[in-house]
Amino acid sequence: xxxxxxxxxxxxxxxxxxxxxxxxxxxxxxxxxxxxxxxxxxxxxxxxxxxxxxxxxxxxxxxxxxxxxxxxxxxxxxxxxxxxxxxxxxxxxxxxxxxxxxxxxxxxxxxxxxxxxxxxxxxxxxxxxxxxxxxxxxxxxxxxxxxxxxxxxxxxxxxxxxxxxxxxxxxxxxxxxxxxxxxxxxxxxxxxxxxxxxxxxxxxxxxxxxxxxxxxxxxxxxxxxxxxxxxxxxxxxxxxxxxxxxxxxxxxxxxxxxxxxxxxxxxxxxxxxxxxxxxxxxxxxxxxxxxxxxxxxxxxxxxxxxxxxxxxxxxxxxxxxxxxxxxxxxxxxxxxxxxxxxxxxxxxxxxxxxxxxxxxxxxxxxxxxxxxxxxxxxxxxxxxxxxxxxxxxxxxxxxxxxxxxxxxxxxxxxxxxxxxxxxxxxxxxxxxxxxxxxxxxxxxxx
Amino acid sequence: xxxxxxxxxxxxxxxxxxxxxxxxxxxxxxxxxxxxxxxxxxxxxxxxxxxxxxxxxxxxxxxxxxxxxxxxxxxxxxxxxxxxxxxxxxxxxxxxxxxxxxxxxxxxxxxxxxxxxxxxxxxxxxxxxxxxxxxxxxxxxxxxxxxxxxxxxxxxxxxxxxxxxxxxxxxxxxxxxxxxxxxxxxxxxxxxxxxxxxxxxxxxxxxxxxxxxxxxxxxxxxxxxxxxxxxxxxxxxxxxxxxxxxxxxxxxxxxxxxxxxxxxxxxxxxxxxxxxxxxxxxxxxxxxxxxxxxxxxxxxxxxxxxxxxxxxxxxxxxxxxxxxxxxxxxxxxxxxxxxxxxxxxxxxxxxxxxxxxxxxxxxxxxxxxxxxxxxxxxxxxxxxxxxxxxxxxxxxxxxxxxxxxxxxxxxxxxxxxxxxxxxxxxxxxxxxxxxxxxxxxxxxxxxxxxxxxxxxxxxxxxxxxxxxxxxxxxxxxxxxxxxxxxxxx
Numbered sequence: 008x009x010x011x012x013x014x015x016x017x018x019x020x021x022x023x024x025x026x027x028x029x030x031x032x033x034x035x036x037x038x039x040x041x042x043x044x045x046x047x048x049x050x051x052x053x054x055x056x057x058x059x060x061x062x063x064x065x066x067x068x069x070x071x072x073x074x075x076x077x078x079x080x081x082x083x084x085x086x087x088x089x090x091x092x093x094x095x096x097x098x099x100x101x102x103x104x105x106x107x108x109x110x111x112x113x114x115x116x117x118x119x120x121x122x123x124x125x126x127x128x129x130x131x132x133x134x135x136x137x138x139x140x141x142x143x144x145x146x147x148x149x150x151x152x153x154x155x156x157x158x159x160x161x162x163x164x165x166x167x168x169x170x171x172x173x174x175x176x177x178x179x180x181x182x183x184x185x186x187x188x189x190x191x192x193x194x195x196x197x198x199x200x201x202x203x204x205x206x207x208x209x210x211x212x213x214x215x216x217x218x219x220x221x222x223x224x225x226x227x228x229x230x231x232x233x234x235x236x237x238x239x240x241x242x243x244x245x246x247x248x249x250x251x252x253x254x255x256x257x258x259x260x261x262x263x264x265x266x267x268x269x270x271x272x273x274x275x276x277x278x279x280x281x282x283x284x285x286x287x288x289x290x291x292x293x294x295x296x297x298x299x300x301x302x303x304x305x306x307x308x309x310x311x312x313x314x315x316x317x318x319x320x321x322x323x324x325x326x327x328x329x330x331x332x333x334x335x336x337x338x339x340x341x342x343x344x345x346x347x348x349x350x351x352x353x354x355x356x357x358x359x360x361x362x363x364x365x366x367x368x369x370x371x372x373x374x375x376x377x378x379x380x381x382x383x384x385x386x387x388x389x390x391x392x393x394x395x396x397x398x399x400x401x402x403x404x405x406x407x408x409x410x411x412x413x414x415x416x417x418x419x420x421x422x423x424x425x426x427x428x429x430x431x432x433x434x435x436x437x438x439x440x441x442x443x444x445x446x447x448x449x450x451x452x453x
Numbered sequence: 454x455x456x457x458x459x460x461x462x463x464x465x466x467x468x469x470x471x472x473x474x475x476x477x478x479x480x481x482x483x484x485x486x487x488x489x490x491x492x493x494x495x496x497x498x499x500x501x502x503x504x505x506x507x508x509x510x511x512x513x514x515x516x517x518x519x520x521x522x523x524x525x526x527x528x529x530x531x532x533x534x535x536x537x538x539x540x541x542x543x544x545x546x547x548x549x550x551x552x553x554x555x556x557x558x559x560x561x562x563x564x565x566x567x568x569x570x571x572x573x574x575x576x577x578x579x580x581x582x583x584x585x586x587x588x589x590x591x592x593x594x595x596x597x598x599x600x601x602x603x604x605x606x607x608x609x610x611x612x613x614x615x616x617x618x619x620x621x622x623x624x625x626x627x628x629x630x631x632x633x634x635x636x637x638x639x640x641x642x643x644x645x646x647x648x649x650x651x652x653x654x655x656x657x658x659x660x661x662x663x664x665x666x667x668x669x670x671x672x673x674x675x676x677x678x679x680x681x682x683x684x685x686x687x688x689x690x691x692x693x694x695x696x697x698x699x700x701x702x703x704x705x706x707x708x709x710x711x712x713x714x715x716x717x718x719x720x721x722x723x724x725x726x727x728x729x730x731x732x733x734x735x736x737x738x739x740x741x742x743x744x745x746x747x748x749x750x751x752x753x754x755x756x757x758x759x760x761x762x763x764x765x766x767x768x769x770x771x772x773x774x775x776x777x778x779x780x781x782x783x784x785x786x787x788x789x790x791x792x793x794x795x796x797x798x799x800x801x802x803x804x805x806x807x808x809x810x811x812x813x814x815x816x817x818x819x820x821x822x823x824x825x826x827x828x829x830x831x832x833x834x835x836x837x838x839x840x841x842x843x844x845x846x847x848x849x850x851x852x853x854x855x856x857x858x859x860x861x862x863x864x865x866x867x868x869x870x871x872x873x874x875x876x877x878x879x880x881x882x883x884x885x886x887x888x889x890x891x892x893x894x895x896x897x898x899x900x901x902x903x904x905x906x907x908x909x910x911x912x913x914x915x916x917x918x919x920x921x922x923x924x925x926x927x928x929x930x931x932x933x934x935x936x937x938x939x940x941x942x
Contacts, residue, residue, distance in 0.1 A: 359871075364841070364874055367870070372882070373866045373867075374854075378859055379856035381856075385865070388878065
């Protein structure tokens with residue numbers, strides 16, 4: 008339904024239709040926040056090619072299916088978790104099936120004092136006041152129209168609060184499983200992570216979906232780190248092959264806080280992982296790395312916006328992409344240094360490998376700098392596998408497909424070596440190897 | 454830190470150093486103010502256009518009316534009132550002068566003051582034994598003189614104003630005009646296509662290496678006028694030419710628009726080297742006045758093994774907004790872009806290049822050096838696109854920004870699109886300031902602070918300045934000094 012200016016606003020009617028009887032509809036600040044999301048999304052509509060930050064990722068596909076909000080009540084069988092090492096890892100596990108919390112699958116026993124892990128829906132019902140100071144506070148809805156759409160819904164998701172000075176003893180594992188029915192469904196999960204001053208936590212996210220039925224997972228995570236807080240955040244994006252996965256992460260770092268994020272993307276037909284980080288306190292450290300492996304006609308988008316507001320902050324991104332067949336990769340990274348954010352150290356590297364003559368990569372590393380005492384740089388490379396390295400391996404009796412796998416594994420290995428949690432690193436590597444064994448075969452090498 | 458504060462003050466004390474800000478008092482033939490179809494017809498009539506040319510202009514004008522001004526650029530300015538400007542201003546000449554002696558002495562004097570001698574025996578000031586340079590002098594809307602024309606004609610090189618070319622070589626102009634920058638290309642190029650008044654035309658025939666530098670010197674003099682020139686350079690098979698462009702304008706409180714279009718075409722094995730030293734009036738320290746330099750420059754490497762090389766030194770203009778580009782169609786063709794952009798006070802620049810790789814084994818190289826100081830804002834914006842068929846194509850890009858002072862901005866927005874796995878693209882960008890340790894090192898060896906800044910900045914730009922033809926390199930180095938360091942030379 009295009010409006011006067013030609014914008015499409017699919018799904019808005021679903022949000023508005025349910026607005027009166029969703030949990031928390033009577034809580035004024037919450038319904039105002041939802042209303043604001045609906046208004047902004049209604050105004051902006053679905054981003055199109057004319058939106059500068061969406062020019063490489065076309066969402067027209069979304070208009071073609073009649074996605075209906077998953078009601079989450081149907082009991083479905085849950086597939087086993089694909090990550091062996093992480094699955095065996097002792098962790099607090101919170102599981103969502105089709106966007107709704109499944110308490111029966113969660114493992115949340117013996118939480119230390121000062122730690123709260125709960126479903127957003129339950130929190131809205133039980134203690135909305137605890138959410139009010141933090142929910143929707145770090146999110147620039149105008150910059151992220153789909154996060155505005157998510158805000159218009161806001162029914163369920165994970166809430167993780169870690170009080171000041173508390174270090175979580177085990178990682179938190181957030182599992183999102185989609186088991187679609189016969190018709191295309193839509194999920195609008197909303198996650199909230201707040202770490203008090205000096206708090207420490209590790210968060211692992213797995214997004215899994217197995218079926219060929221189309222679904223649309225539009226998630227938003229708000230992460231807020233107090234002074235000296237530390238968060239390590241690892242994400243597996245393995246949505247189903249017909250899925251559209253749009254993830255928006257808003258990150259706010261207070262003084263001397265430290266964030267380390269890593270995203271491995273292999274799933275979905277269209278995926279965009281967007282992170283907007285604000286380094287608001289002096290000495291904050293933000294690290295975002297990622298690997299994306301694409302084949303078929305996948306579109307894998309990685310968009311990053313780092314805003315240096317305070318002095319002496321450090322940000323670093325290393326992204327590696329491998330694109331086969333007709334896959335298209337997108338890397339957009341922007342470092343924005345505000346006036347006065349002196350002694351900023353910003354670094355960005357994007358490297359992509361094209362394995363097929365039909366693959367494509369679009370890269371845009373961007374710097375916007377308003378302070379002079381800064382050290383900012385970015386690098387980007389695109390190319391194919393080094394012919395000499397291939398020759399070297401093949402002359403030693405290694406078959407072409409194996410040689411390709413070895414070289415690609417080495418190429419992405421640089422990014423993997425940064426991961427601190429060994430179980431996660433192990434699963435990431437296993438996942439990469441599995442992808443290579445499936446996709447880089449002799450037949451594909453021809 | 455102290456050293457840096459000093460440097461900043463020196464840099465900021467500048468701005469009143471623009472030495473080309475005088476006005477020549479000369480009788481002018483002005484078209485009525487404003488823009489409409491009659492003005493387009495009038496310009497066409499004044500230029501004595503053939504029918505096809507008028508049709509082309511009108512087609513462009515009608516298309517322009519349907520277009521919207523672009524808004525994506527990272528420069529800010531008050532909306533331009535296109536009806537509040539003159540689109541044609543020509544110094545009154547009794548007749549088209551037959552030789553240089555018949556040109557109004559005031560004009561000759563103007564060019565002399567600018568350091569551009571229009572007498573053929575002379576060479577550019579200050580460089581002894583420099584090779585000769587043929588000059589096309591464009592004053593407001595028209596070309597007033599072209600030197601060495603006869604000499605060039607002997608070897609078949611055509612170097613004249615574009616209006617003459619339209620009359621004398623219509624077959625060449627019709628074939629190539631608008632073939633690289635079509636009339637509907639973008640808002641300002643379309644405007645230019647409708648109202649362009651003059652500019653230079655160069656044709657280098659097969660196998661000829663042009664024996665001298667060709668150059669055009671643009672001067673805006675008249676108040677309230679826009680300058681719309683059109684340059685078309687064609688290098689036929691195996692030809693080679695080096696072309697220089699310079700520009701200045703008087704100091705005025707209001708902004709003036711300069712919307713030019715430059716088209717370059719190289720056929721098999723041909724090479725064009727296009728150098729610009731842009732020194733339009735930048736406006737005063739508060740940002741009053743100055744030229745809006747909104748230019749479309751594009752070259753097409755049509756032939757195999759052809760090469761187009763852009764070098765620009767951008768120190769003037771209140772706003773610079775241009776992307777000299779290369780379309781690398783021919784196999785093995787080469788595109789180059791070397792740029793130094795300096796913005797001071799309230800100047801803004803959004804500049805860069807586009808390299809479109811279409812042919813096999815094409816290669817391109819981009820070196821961009823931006824220096825921002827005062828309250829200036831500067832953006833490098835560039836596109837490197839490797840199309841499906843660009844097997845074995847290569848690109849190397851390096852963008853460095855230098856910030857002096859904490860009030861200025863420097864931005865880098867590269868777009869890299871690659872559709873061919875055998876293509877290789879490398880991009881690097883850095884942002885830094887003049888290091889205290891660098892200054893300390895220089896001062897420790899007895900250089901004054903001013904000299905040290907000048908030395909470091911010139912070193913920073915060296916890679917680009919080196920690519921300029923020798924006589925321009927000297928000029929450009931001086932210009933870098935003037936734009937930045939005031940009395941420091």
